[in-house]
Amino acid sequence: MIKISFIIPLYNCERYIQRCIESILSLPIVHSGKEILVVDDGSIDKGAEIIQQISQTHSEVRLIQQTNKGASTARNRGLEEAQGKWVWFVDADDQVIWNTTNSFPLESLLELEDTELICFNYKKEYSQALIEHTDYHSQEKIDGVKYLYRHQSLYLWNKIFRRDAILKHRFVDGTKNIEDMYFDMKAIVDMEHVLCIPVYGYIYNQLNVNSTSRNRSLANLRKLSDDTHIIHSLIKKDIETMTGEKKDVFQLLLNISSVGYIYSLITLYPIKEIKKDLTEYRKRGLYPIKKTGIRKYDIFLLITNRILGVIVCRILSLIRHL
Structure with missing residues (x-):
């Protein structure tokens, strides 16, 4: 019986993919208890060749290839194949x-029958050190709504999902930004x-300049702006069909993500793009x-809830970096 499926979208990542696979192979799970599905999303480097070589000696590693359609579509393909x-x-x-x-032995956790999601801490990898990020200081079991209220940085990789709990969910095809947040929410x-546990289970690479x-x-x-508009519009549509705490937490997460989007416009985008993007964002409601309800965010919105305010902030940001 396959206890766990690892799903890895691969796109031009020959420098790191072997290290990634080796880290999974070294986990305390017998080889017959895991499958590693690497979905090559039309890479033009040697990443797929590396996976083919590894699969010759490790039958649990399988290469799936598709034309370039993005990480979301690659993950969906992996979900369709996962056992x-x-x-x-x-x-x-x-x-x-x-x-x-x-x-918290990993194999014991994978035997749990009364758990739909296992969440854990992670480390960020920099050139000089690994920095620990501790979201969970003790073991706790809560429901999904409470989890979403407490933990709003919705990464995908610091979680293990029970497959039958996510069978009806898919990533938004064609997107590659904040698609993980939306999948998590849904x-x-x-x-x-x-189940939240105080274990470090993942190393998040901050060295890959090509990511x-x-x-x-x-x-x-x-593309980041287009994806944000698509995902936020889908969340808005979901909210219109929801009630109670689920509606409230979706609205909160949308508001927080929207603040992050505005901040990215101020720090990264040309002024011409800001005007165009916010005009479209407004058209979408x-x-x-x-x-x-978060004080610093709401103060930020007092200024940036007008296009002119965002542009002024962008100009000040550019002046500060001269």
């Missing part, structure tokens, strides 16, 4: 870790049993942004 009881989404330039001496909000999150080209910034 494990659990699913762990891993990025090709990152690593997984699990201390075999801690109080999947977690209906969960009854979310999407660090690409500052105008084309990539436009997403701007001005509703209050978050």
